[in-house]
Amino acid sequence: MTPDHVDISALKNHEGQSVTLRGWLYNKRSSKGLHFLVMRDGTGLSQCVVNQGEVDESSWQAAESATQESSIELKGLVRADEKQVGGYEVQVTEMNLIHQAEEYPITPKEHGVDFLMNHRHLWLRSRRQWAILRIRNSVIMSIHNFFQERGFLQMDAPILTGTAVEGTSTLFEMEYFGRSAYLTQSGQLHGEAMAMAFGKIYTFGPTFRAEKSKTRRHLTEFWMIEPEMAFYDLEMTMQLAEEMLSRIVSDALANCQAELEVLDRDLEPLKRSLSDYPRVSYDEAVEILHSEKTRKMVEDKIESLKSEATALTTESAEGKATYGQAKKWQKRKIDVREGEIQRRQSEIEEELRNLPKWLKSAQEFEWGNDFGGSDETLITWHYDRPIIVHRFPHGFKAFYMKRDPEDDRLALGMDVLAPEGYGEIVGGGERADDLGFLQDQVKKHGLPEEAFKWYFDLRRYGSVQHAGYGLGLERTVTWICGIHHLRETIPFARTLDRLYP
Ligand code: 4AD
Numbered sequence: 001m002t003p004d005h006v007d008i009s010a011l012k013n014h015e016g017q018s019v020t021l022r023g024w025l026y027n028k029r030s031s032k033g034l035h036f037l038v039m040r041d042g043t044g045l046s047q048c049v050v051n052q053g054e055v056d057e058s059s060w061q062a063a064e065s066a067t068q069e070s071s072i073e074l075k076g077l078v079r080a081d082e083k084q085v086g087g088y089e090v091q092v093t094e095m096n097l098i099h100q101a102e103e104y105p106i107t108p109k110e111h112g113v114d115f116l117m118n119h120r121h122l123w124l125r126s127r128r129q130w131a132i133l134r135i136r137n138s139v140i141m142s143i144h145n146f147f148q149e150r151g152f153l154q155m156d157a158p159i160l161t162g163t164a165v166e167g168t169s170t171l172f173e174m175e176y177f178g179r180s181a182y183l184t185q186s187g188q189l190h191g192e193a194m195a196m197a198f199g200k201i202y203t204f205g206p207t208f209r210a211e212k213s214k215t216r217r218h219l220t221e222f223w224m225i226e227p228e229m230a231f232y233d234l235e236m237t238m239q240l241a242e243e244m245l246s247r248i249v250s251d252a253l254a255n256c257q258a259e260l261e262v263l264d265r266d267l268e269p270l271k272r273s274l275s276d277y278p279r280v281s282y283d284e285a286v287e288i289l290h291s292e293k294t295r296k297m298v299e300d301k302i303e304s305l306k307s308e309a310t311a312l313t314t315e316s317a318e319g320k321a322t323y324g325q326a327k328k329w330q331k332r333k334i335d336v337r338e339g340e341i342q343r344r345q346s347e348i349e350e351e352l353r354n355l356p357k358w359l360k361s362a363q364e365f366e367w368g369n370d371f372g373g374s375d376e377t378l379i380t381w382h383y384d385r386p387i388i389v390h391r392f393p394h395g396f397k398a399f400y401m402k403r404d405p406e407d408d409r410l411a412l413g414m415d416v417l418a419p420e421g422y423g424e425i426v427g428g429g430e431r432a433d434d435l436g437f438l439q440d441q442v443k444k445h446g447l448p449e450e451a452f453k454w455y456f457d458l459r460r461y462g463s464v465q466h467a468g469y470g471l472g473l474e475r476t477v478t479w480i481c482g483i484h485h486l487r488e489t490i491p492f493a494r495t496l497d498r499l500y501p
């Protein structure tokens with residue numbers, strides 16, 4: 001059966017026609033004999049006008065009693081109207097209230113993030129979430145298309161495993177019929193087995209890390225895409241990561257214009273991220289942290305944040321001064337803006353607290369350490385597009401990394417750091433392919449050899465040079481959206497303190 005209603009996103013194909021829409025009431029403005037209903041159906045928003053003189057009594061009553069988020073069905077004539085959301089307006093001829101919503105907890109006024117996260121099951125209906133999660137969908141489709149067009153097979157790694165991949169400190173352990181099992185931290189080891197069987201593969205699945213810190217970059221459950229390729233070296237792998245990210249960005253720019261606009265995303269940094277990602281060695285990155293230029297950048301940033309904060313304080317005071325005389329709609333506008341101002345103010349306060357610490361730790365950074373989130377942020381400030389940092393000291397890298405034949409202190413790893421302070425979105429590199437070396441590393445990392453017996457087999461039967469990486473989906477979507485925190489890029493975020501909804 002084909003549905004007898006149309007999607008709001010398809011109104012453009014029905015100009016001048018009578019259509020049926022089904023969805024929810026997003027917003028309502030009323031004046032005498034008129035209701036302006038903004039309706040949403042998941043595909044978009046549309047203004048629907050109910051004129052008392054043009055509908056029967058039961059339709060009018062439906063419009064009268066429809067509350068925010070009530071489910072509704074209506075019929076009406078589609079006309080183009082550039083000024084309206086979505087570019088079309090529906091002149092309603094019939095309306096039916098499917099379910100009258102109770103008083104909706106999320107109102108147009110500003111709510112705190114905790115409140116919104118507690119109501120995530122409802123918050124998903126808002127316009128901002130609509131934009132972010134549709135961009136997530138675009139990123140997912142780009143990734144599949146990119147790899148499929150290049151002959152990669154999508155293969156699934158197990159979620160329940162007996163082996164740690166990325167160190168033992170973030171393992172979720174569980175009881176598995178009398179023995180220990182873990183939720184997978186990465187599909188890589190199984191990906192390597194699949195690459196030896198199928199050449200080029202990618203996994204696309206949930207991964208888990210018991211992250212005990214609350215940051216804007218960490219979830220305990222996140223989605224990772226992990227290509228693994230036989231006969232690939234580090235350079236080929238960096239190239240692949242660049243081309244994949246470039247594809248994600250160009251698809252988002254082409255297909256998500258409306259969504260990026262809702263988020264007020266500055267498109268210039270995305271447009272610059274279509275090619276030519278600089279390759280930066282670890283050594284060069286350390287020099288950047290120690291540089292005079294970094295110190296100057298931090299100081300300038302502190303100055304500009306301070307003047308931004310002053311301007312916001314002034315704006316907020318002006319809003320308060322005019323509030324008393326303002327009309328109802330103006331008050332609402334002031335309320336919304338005040339919320340934005342407060343949110344930005346607290347971001348600025350946080351940054352002003354952090355920046356001096358960041359600078360200090362950058363200046364004192366010692367060769368051989370891993371970059372922290374703040375180091376990554378400062379490094380990316382020096383570039384206007386993603387960069388690929390490569391060849392790290394092996395000390396802080398995973399047991400499976402291959403050594404650089406040119407410099408035994410280094411591992412052939414690489415990280416892609418997104419610009420604008422977003423930091424690491426991809427981590428990977430070349431894998432150790434020598435059995436003896438790998439066995440040795442497992443021991444040195446204090447891992448149980450027994451659990452890796454099957455993995456060692458890959459180095460026993462036709463071992464070849466191979467490489468791969470993992471792309472963090474939520475971090476990538478956070479960057480594409482240009483938003484502050486990754487918790488909004490997954491429908492239901494799991495973090496240290498959140499298991500509901
Ligand atoms: O750098 P990571 O730890 O690399 C691996 O797991 C490799 N085994 C991947 C491989 O080579 N096949 O993680 C890869 C990416 C990170 O760059 C980051 O984008 C994301 O996964 N990531 C997280 N995203 C959200 N929350 C977390 N707690 C994350 N930990 C890693």
Ligand code: MG
Pocket residue numbers: 415424426427
């Ligand atoms: Mg990493």
